[in-house]
Amino acid sequence: MVLVNGQPLDQIGISDRGFNYGDGLFTTLVCRAGVPLLWSSHVERLTSGCQRLAITAPDLTLIRAEVEQLAAGDDCIIKVVISRGYGGRGYAIAGVGAPNRVLSRHPLPAHRQQWRQQGIVTVLLPQPLGSQPLLAGLKSLNRLEQVLLRQAAVSAGADEGICVDDAGMLVEATAANLWWRANGIWHTPSLERCGVSGVMRQLLLDTFAARGQAVRQLCVAATALDEADELMLTNTTFGLVPVRRYQQREFTGWPAISHLQQELAEVMA
């Protein structure tokens, strides 16, 4: 089920700039009984993302109504894509029409609970992510790096790959943010030069801040993970996913992650 600019279509015109240049952004919502979770965080991400790309801000009331229309009271995933619109002359944006919005409904992944409970296998990817401060933090439609890096992880027999930037500093996984617990404190890479600032990552940062709980956002090489007691990946679709294996190292228990999973169960569905 798909709505393109509010119409029940499953096609987009080929002059759309999302198709031609990846000129747009997206966010992925989890709905529980038809209600989108963490709505205000997704709104913030769409609004600030459009502002950074100089895309006219979408009508969020309209998007909310369309999310609920597609979700129809069910548990599901709704993907919201905003592209800059149709047209323009090559890369130049003069003359581009209104933004296009494409909402599509998808089932919750079948392996979601399994990943949360049993953890996943990860590898450190040798191919770095490119650094681009203009796009750092954004979930833009330019995701070809992630496609290639995910494929590298799959080829290595892993569920996910941990990515570094071209200076060898930790960034994230291909489709999730990275966290590790060391010396009783949660750590996550800062995302000034690349990476996606995920809604679930922001929820954790806000949660820790509200409690006055220390958390470190830092720029650090992958060797920092050698000191981790627990390692987890986060995104809105899967919530908090423990890492069962990273490189040669096995994690057989993850008490801090399990505790967080219980605390945040309400917003993770």
Add this chain to the structure above:
Amino acid sequence: MVLVNGQPLDQIGISDRGFNYGDGLFTTLVCRAGVPLLWSSHVERLTSGCQRLAITAPDLTLIRAEVEQLAAGDDCIIKVVISRGYGGRGYAIAGVGAPNRVLSRHPLPAHRQQWRQQGIVTVLLPQPLGSQPLLAGLKSLNRLEQVLLRQAAVSAGADEGICVDDAGMLVEATAANLWWRANGIWHTPSLERCGVSGVMRQLLLDTFAARGQAVRQLCVAATALDEADELMLTNTTFGLVPVRRYQQREFTGWPAISHLQQELAEVMA
């Protein structure tokens, strides 16, 4: 006029990976009297690009026939987009269908001759291109950087912007390759870490090589342009375009560029 997988449609399904992730590539052909110029170079670009992205190589005989069908004996531009196809699970490519090919016809830009004869105004852009060897040289569908950088050039009152990488080394313009002539020799940036290896750039390299004429591909900072007698941008749509102004510097004549334009008139239409 558009052909989507051979059908006269102007829409693509929203599960196409080009739309969702920029997971594909493109090339832009100039047709003269319906015949695509530099066809073998475009074939080489599409074939090697698909190979690098692990996209099933398209049927080039079919694409050639579709190009001629759309061109219908006229002078025009045909854009050929190859996306990985529909589907997949997120970034993972397992289960993706056959590649989609989208061919569209466009008029030759009205200002094409003017740019060639009178030259254009360029600025050096302060925002660098990101480096990503996995994508360097490819004309992938991930072009959001170029959209933003072109907008920066337009905002600075220029026709085009000269881009450097994050080490400050010259790369290209937002939609063209960069050349400069110094001490009687043509120079162009090497493209190991970013940039698009253009068909017109390759034509020039091949032409110079066939003549035994020296040419330098190099990794060098923008200050190298201070020694240039002539500066030009090249792409298939515009051919060889002289730079009339770069930063504060005016170029009032470009004998070497004019000479090259005459020599290559046959393949530039």
